[in-house]
Structures are given as structure tokens and as C-alpha cells.
Amino acid sequence: MSILVGNALTQWFGRELALEGVDLVIDTGEHIAVLGDNGAGKTTLLRILATALRPTSGQLQIAGLDAFRERRRLRHYLGYVAHSPGLYPALSAAENLEFFCDLQEVSRTRAEEALELVGLTSVARRRADQLSRGMQQRLAIARAILHEPRLLILDEPDASLGDDAAELLTQVMSGKTVVLATHDHALANRLCPRTLVLRHGRSLGTATRLHVVK
Amino acid sequence: MNPFRVALAVARKDLRSEWRTREMVPALAQFVVLALLIGNFGFQIDSRNALTIAPGILWMALVFAGLVAFGRTFAAEREQASLDAMLMTPASPVAIFAGKALAASVLLVACEAVLLPALTLFFGTPLSGEVVAAVLLATVGMAALGVMFAAIVARVRARELLLPLLTLPLWIPFIVAGGQAVQSAMGLPGSYQEAIGLLIDFDILFVVLTSLAARFVLDE
Amino acid sequence: MNRAERWAAAAVALMLVAGAVIFLYAPTDALQGPVQRIFYLHVSAAIAAYGCFAVVLLGGIVYLRNESLVADRCARAGALVGVVLTTVTLVMGMLWAKPIWGTFWTWDARLTSTLVLWIIYAGYLLVRRLAEPGRQAARIGAVVGIFGFVDVPVVHFSVTWWRTQHPGPIIVNDALPAQMLATFLLTVACTLILAAVMVWMRYRIETLMDEKQHIAEPVKVVTAREPEPVP
Numbered sequence: 256m257s258i259l260v261g262n263a264l265t266q267w268f269g270r271e272l273a274l275e276g277v278d279l280v281i282d283t284g285e286h287i288a289v290l291g292d293n294g295a296g297k298t299t300l301l302r303i304l305a306t307a308l309r310p311t312s313g314q315l316q317i318a319g320l321d322a323f324r325e326r327r328r329l330r331h332y333l334g335y336v337a338h339s340p341g342l343y344p345a346l347s348a349a350e351n352l353e354f355f356c357d358l359q360e361v362s363r364t365r366a367e368e369a370l371e372l373v374g375l376t377s378v379a380r381r382r383a384d385q386l387s388r389g390m391q392q393r394l395a396i397a398r399a400i401l402h403e404p405r406l407l408i409l410d411e412p413d414a415s416l417g418d419d420a421a422e423l424l425t426q427v428m429s430g431k432t433v434v435l436a437t438h439d440h441a442l443a444n445r446l447c448p449r450t451l452v453l454r455h456g457r458s459l460g461t462a463t464r465l466h467v468v469k
Numbered sequence: 470m471n472p473f474r475v476a477l478a479v480a481r482k483d484l485r486s487e488w489r490t491r492e493m494v495p496a497l498a499q500f501v502v503l504a505l506l507i508g509n510f511g512f513q514i515d516s517r518n519a520l521t522i523a524p525g526i527l528w529m530a531l532v533f534a535g536l537v538a539f540g541r542t543f544a545a546e547r548e549q550a551s552l553d554a555m556l557m558t559p560a561s562p563v564a565i566f567a568g569k570a571l572a573a574s575v576l577l578v579a580c581e582a583v584l585l586p587a588l589t590l591f592f593g594t595p596l597s598g599e600v601v602a603a604v605l606l607a608t609v610g611m612a613a614l615g616v617m618f619a620a621i622v623a624r625v626r627a628r629e630l631l632l633p634l635l636t637l638p639l640w641i642p643f644i645v646a647g648g649q650a651v652q653s654a655m656g657l658p659g660s661y662q663e664a665i666g667l668l669i670d671f672d673i674l675f676v677v678l679t680s681l682a683a684r685f686v687l688d689e
Numbered sequence: 690m691n692r693a694e695r696w697a698a699a700a701v702a703l704m705l706v707a708g709a710v711i712f713l714y715a716p717t718d719a720l721q722g723p724v725q726r727i728f729y730l731h732v733s734a735a736i737a738a739y740g741c742f743a744v745v746l747l748g749g750i751v752y753l754r755n756e757s758l759v760a761d762r763c764a765r766a767g768a769l770v771g772v773v774l775t776t777v778t779l780v781m782g783m784l785w786a787k788p789i790w791g792t793f794w795t796w797d798a799r800l801t802s803t804l805v806l807w808i809i810y811a812g813y814l815l816v817r818r819l820a821e822p823g824r825q826a827a828r829i830g831a832v833v834g835i836f837g838f839v840d841v842p843v844v845h846f847s848v849t850w851w852r853t854q855h856p857g858p859i860i861v862n863d864a865l866p867a868q869m870l871a872t873f874l875l876t877v878a879c880t881l882i883l884a885a886v887m888v889w890m891r892y893r894i895e896t897l898m899d900e901k902q903h904i905a906e907p908v909k910v911v912t913a914r915e916p917e918p919v920p
Binding site for chain 3: 311
């Protein structure tokens with residue numbers, strides 16, 4: 256059963272076409288990777304799927320709801336890790352998460368659980384701007400899963416995670432429907448049975464366990 | 470979650486960040502003292518004319534400190550991409566907006582706490598509860614408008630240029646009524662009561678309007 | 690000549706008629722002399738400008754309600770024409786004020802609020818130019834347009850309350866002779882027609898610019914099946 260149906264998603268930024276008529280159907284529980292070079296439209300597509308950006312044209316349904324008119328009803332459902340972590344630099348790792356626990360209406364104990372899952376318990380009291388780039392990325396992932404979303408949108412989470420990226424992501428992704436943007440083909444193949452390839456804002460179609468021809 | 474608690478959580482988060490970094494308040498305080506200094510050179514103030522000129526300098530300093538304070542509130546949020554993250558949560562945009570406005574006005578009040586005594590110290594104007602009340606009442610409405618336009622220009626190029634252009638015309642009523650209130654509180658002719666009443670009316674009008682508009686400004 | 694050009698020509702012709710009536714038909718003011726003839730166009734331009742800004746206000750409200758691109762284009766067109774007409778009002782007012790009041794400018798309620806009006810809608814045009822074209826610019830514009838419209842009476846009121854020396858509206862006063870009143874009403878009507886034609890032309894330009902930037906009406910989504918409840 257499909258949880259997400261995107262239809263002819265198109266995004267213009269001024270006179271620049273960032274995404275051109277991308278169709279996408281994702282089944283419940285599926286893990287799908289989005290591959291493409293820089294500027295291929297990965298971030299734009301993921302922002303649209305996360306309902307953080309309304310496309311110029313095209314339709315998007317998530318869980319049978321119109322993703323833009325019923326955006327508020329979908330918020331419990333969606334978790335999104337953006338390209339930049341977007342943390343509060345002066346707050347500690349734990350405070351960053353506790354603030355979002357309040358906004359997500361979940362108990363603050365979820366902050367501890369999430370920190371443990373991403374392996375940051377030992378630096379929970381450290382200020383976010385004193386964490387390494389990889390730790391900040393983990394913290395951003397922890398923030399996106401506080402409310403245990405069913406659908407997780409990850410924009411290049413592996414960029415600075417380091418060697419154990421795959422293990423961490425496997426753990427985070429288990430039991431959820433996931434869209435993962437990356438340019439690491441090996442990682443995409445390992446984590447996601449199906450891959451969507453973008454080039455110059457166009458979908459080159461999806462393939463299972465593909466070997467992408469460059 | 471209760472929107473009041475969301476607003477408080479957002480304000481607390483902003484103020485905690487400010488407390489840790491101590492970026493804004495010291496800069497703003499220094500800024501208003503500088504404004505007084507420049508006012509002094511621009512006007513040749515002495516004990517005879519201080520009372521007529523000081524209120525004007527007070528509002529000049531406050532307006533420009535306000536522009537800096539409010540301009541920063543959303544610029545920082547956007548740069549960190551964290552506003553997007555906040556808007557992805559079920560918290561209402563109006564509550565988030567109110568929290569940001571609350572935090573920004575606390576910062577501005579902190580800078581008023583420097584400005585008003587400094588005005589008394591340098592120009593010998595009386596510092597009374599009436600002056601403080603007028604300035605605080607004006608701060609409420611100015612914060613509502615200032616934070617809303619800061620949110621608007623945060624998404625636009627050349628935001629430093631646009632914020633004063635959009636905000637200052639809407640602040641004029643507060644400066645007219647607040648200026649009159651401060652003048653009469655300092656002993657110049659004019660009705661203090663009437664000016665304060667007007668300030669309260671403007672506060673109510675613009676706080677309601679900005680709350681209605683916040684949804685459209687913040688939501689994607 | 691297409692339809693738009695015919696309308697434009699008609700509007701210009703009407704303004705020339707109004708000009709002829711102002712200078713040839715209307716009597717010379719006993720106190721102020723010929724300079725009083727500025728009054729007709731000065732007040733007409735102000736009325737037409739308010740009309741344009743009302744279009745911006747309504748366009749903004751309609752846009753926020755249903756994202757109608759037509760409403761937004763009307764607002765954009767209204768703002769531009771309104772700023773032009775406000776400029777005309779201000780310049781003519783200053784030219785009139787110099788010989789009569791002895792100064793180009795005085796800080797009374799009507800002058801101050803008209804200047805604020807001009808600044809707000811000039812700011813509106815700037816925001817529209819600097820914001821990312823499309824939905825974002827339209828929303829921002831709608832909010833600025835609505836606040837601007839609310840601000841003008843408030844500024845006017847607060848400055849009146851503060852001090853005033855501008856003559857109030859004298860149209861309904863008996864002091865305005867019938868010939869002057871007729872000239873005034875004709876000029877107002879012609880100016881309003883000119884403003885409407887200008888807004889319409891600008892609307893067409895905005896439509897073409899939108900097409901160039903691929904801004905189109907949002908596609909209305911038809912949900913094929915009943916939405917499942919979100920757990």
C-alpha cells in the first residue's frame with residue numbers, strides 16, 4: 256500500500272527550473288534512496304516531500320491526505336533531517352532536544368532515549384556549537400525522531416557521519432518508511448532496496464538494487 | 470500543546486541563548502549610549518533646552534535599537550534552518566511568533582533599562598514611573614510589528630535595507646503617542662492620560678492584527 | 690488599435706477634456722487666484738490613489754483567502770499606479786502650498802499621512818521586487834498591503850490628535866460654487882477612469898511577467914478517495 260504519492264512535482268525558483276515533473280510512489284515501510292549529483296534537485300525534492308516547501312505545481316499525497324492543504328494533520332507523521340542541522344548553537348545537546356520535545360508534545364524522557372539511540376549520551380550537556388560536525392548531524396537526526404514519525408525524510412545524513420553511518424542509519428530507519436538522499440551509491444544500495452535517480456531536476460526513473468551507470 | 474506554553478518555551482529558548490552568548494544586550498546598550506552622545510553633539514544640549522530635546526533623542530535611540538534587535542530575531546533563526554524545524558512541529562505559528570516577539574521585547578526592555586537612566590544622567594531629565602510606563606507600552610506594539618516585519622524580510626534579499634523601510638512607517642503612531650506621553654511626563658504641556666490611552670489602543674490594534682497575520686508570514 | 694489601446698486613448702482624451710474644463714470653464718478663485726486650479730487634479734489624484742490602495746487591500750485579503758493569482762496581480766497593479774498617483778498628489782500639493790501657505794511642506798496630519806502612504810507602498814513595490822517571485826512574494830505583499838492600509842488612518846488620526854493646520858474637506862461646503870463643484874466632479878471621474886485603465890494595463894503586464902516566470906494558478910487537487918485517518 257502506498258503511503259506517499261507524488262505527481263508531476265515541479266519547482267521553479269525564479270526562472271530556474273529546479274525540479275521538473277517528478278513522479279514518485281512510495282509504499283508503507285519502504286526505504287528508498289534518492290541519488291544525484293549536486294544541483295540535481297535532491298534537496299528540493301526532499302523539502303517538498305517533507306512539506307517544508309510547496310512545489311510550483313504538482314500534487315503530493317501523504318497517507319491519503321493532500322500534503323499541503325492538510326499539512327498540519329501530517330506533522331505527527333513526518334520527521335525531516337534537513338541538509339543543514341539547524342541547531343541552536345548556544346544550547347546544549349539535551350536542551351536542543353528538550354525544546355523540540357515541548358513543541359512536539361512528547362515527554363522530555365524521549366530526549367534521553369533519542370540521544371542514546373544516536374550515541375550522544377556522553378556529550379548531552381555539551382553546547383551544540385562545541386560538538387563535531389558528525390555529532391551535530393547525529394543530534395539533528397535525534398531531533399527528527401523524537402516524536403517517532405512513521406515517515407522519515409533524510410537529506411544527506413551520511414555527509415559527515417563517518418564510518419559507522421550505515422549502522423546508525425539502519426537503526427534509525429528500522430520500522431519506518433524512509434526517503435534518503437545521498438550521493439554515496441554504496442550506502443544507497445546497502446540501506447535501500449530501491450533507488451530514484453535525479454539528473455538536472457528530472458527523474459531518470461527508479462530501479463531496484465541498481466548499478467547506476469554514471 | 471497549549472499555545473501559551475509554546476510561546477513561553479520559544480521565548481525561554483531565545484533568552485537562554487542570549488544569556489549564554491551575551492551578544493545582543495551589551496551591543497544594544499552601547500548603541501543607545503552612543504545615540505545619546507551623538508544627540509548631544511547634534512543639538513548643543515544644555516540645561517535650558519534639555520527637556521525639549523531629550524524626548525526626541527530617547528525615541529530616536531529606541532527606534533534604531535529596536536530595528537537592530539528585531540532584525541536579528543529571525544535572521545538568526547533562518548540562518549540556522551531551525552525555523553523550518555520549528556514549523557514542522559505541531560506548535561502553532563502564531564505561538565512561535567508570540568514567543569519570538571516576547572523574547573525580542575525583553576531584550577529591548579533590557580536596553581531601555583540602560584537608556585532611561587543614561588538619559589537622566591546626561592541630560593538631567595526626570596526619570597519617573599510615568600516615563601517608564603509610556604516607553605514600556607510603546608515597546609509592546611513596536612515589538613509586535615517589528616518581529617512581524619523581521620519575519621517577512623528574513624525571506625527576502627537585502628533584508629537590512631527593507632526592515633526599516635517597512636517598519637518605521639508603522640511605528641509612527643507609537644512614536645507620536647509615546648513621544649507626547651514622555652514629553653508631558655517630563656513636564657511639557659500635553660495630556661499624559663490621553664497619550665497613554667492612545668498607546669494602549671494602538672497596542673491592542675496591532676497585537677491583534679499581527680497575530681492574525683503571523684500564520685501567513687511564517688507558514689510555507 | 691486593440692482594445693487596450695482604445696481605452697488608453699479614451700482615458701487620455703478624457704483627461705484633456707478635464708484639463709480644458711479646469712482652465713476654461715471653472716471660475717478663478719477670488720482669494721487664491723489661478724493657482725487654486727491645482728485643487729481639481731490634486732484632490733482627484735488623491736482620491737484615485739486611495740482607490741488604488743483599496744484594490745491592494747482587497748487583492749491582499751482575497752489572495753490570503755484563496756491564493757487567487759488574479760487578486761495578487763490586481764494588488765501589484767494597484768500598488769504601482771497608486772504610488773504614481775500619490776506622487777502626483779504630493780508634488781501638486783507642494784506647488785499649491787508654496788504660494789498659499791508660504792512653504793512647500795508642513796507637518797500636519799494630511800501631509801504626514803500622505804507621505805507615510807507613499808513610503809509604505811513604495812516599500813511594497815520594493816518588497817515585491819526583492820522577494821522570490823511566486824507564492825512567497827504574493828503573501829508578503831498581501832500582508833504589507835493590508836498593514837499599510839490600516840496604518841494610514843491611524844497615522845492620520847494620531848497626527849491630527851497631535852496638531853493640525855490643514856483645511857478640512859470643503860466639497861460639501863456651500864463655499865464651493867456650482868461651476869467649481871461641477872469641474873471638480875468631472876475631474877474626479879476622469880482621473881478615476883484613467884487610474885482604472887492604468888491598473889488594467891499594468892495587470893496585463895503583470896500577467897505576461899508571471900508567464901515568463903512560470904507562475905501559475907495552483908492546481909486544485911481532487912482527492913480520488915476518502916483520506917485515511919492519520920494515526
